[in-house]
Amino acid sequence: MITEREVCARPNCLAVLTPASNAGQVPGQGKRRRQQEDARQRVAARTAPDAGQWEVVVETRNQAEMRARLRRLREAGVDGSMIRIDTLCGRLGLPTTYRLSRFMTDPAREPEHEHFDH
Numbered sequence: 001m002i003t004e005r006e007v008c009a010r011p012n013c014l015a016v017l018t019p020a021s022n023a024g025q026v027p028g029q030g031k032r033r034r035q036q037e038d039a040r041q042r043v044a045a046r047t048a049p050d051a052g053q054w055e056v057v058v059e060t061r062n063q064a065e066m067r068a069r070l071r072r073l074r075e076a077g078v079d080g081s082m083i084r085i086d087t088l089c090g091r092l093g094l095p096t097t098y099r100l101s102r103f104m105t106d107p108a109r110e111p112e113h114e115h116f117d118h
Contacts, residue, residue, distance in 0.1 A: 052106045053106075056101050060098055066100050084103070
């Protein structure tokens with residue numbers, strides 16, 4: 001193993017020392033991962049248990065019905081990060097079931113707008 005001191009002692013040698021965590025990363029990948037993690041944290045904060053609750057829109061064995069309900073929610077302008085689809089996988093005697101849920105914020109937690117008299 002070559003140490004930093006040995007690399008710097010060699011003439012005409014260019015050394016680039018990178019942390020092991022960045023080794024093999026594609027340019028821009030770190031930024032994209034940080035953005036994705038930030039987005040996950042924002043969604044987690046918005047859907048925290050104290051902010052509201054998940055309400056089931058439909059629970060069905062028919063995937064087409066679940067997709068139709070999902071399409072209607074999106075057409076109504078519901079934020080995609082506030083929609084959850086659970087696939088309850090069936091075994092032998094129990095068929096697969098799809099559960100479409102929507103996060104409903106607690107009205108008491110929604111920010112109140114202050115009104116000023118001018």
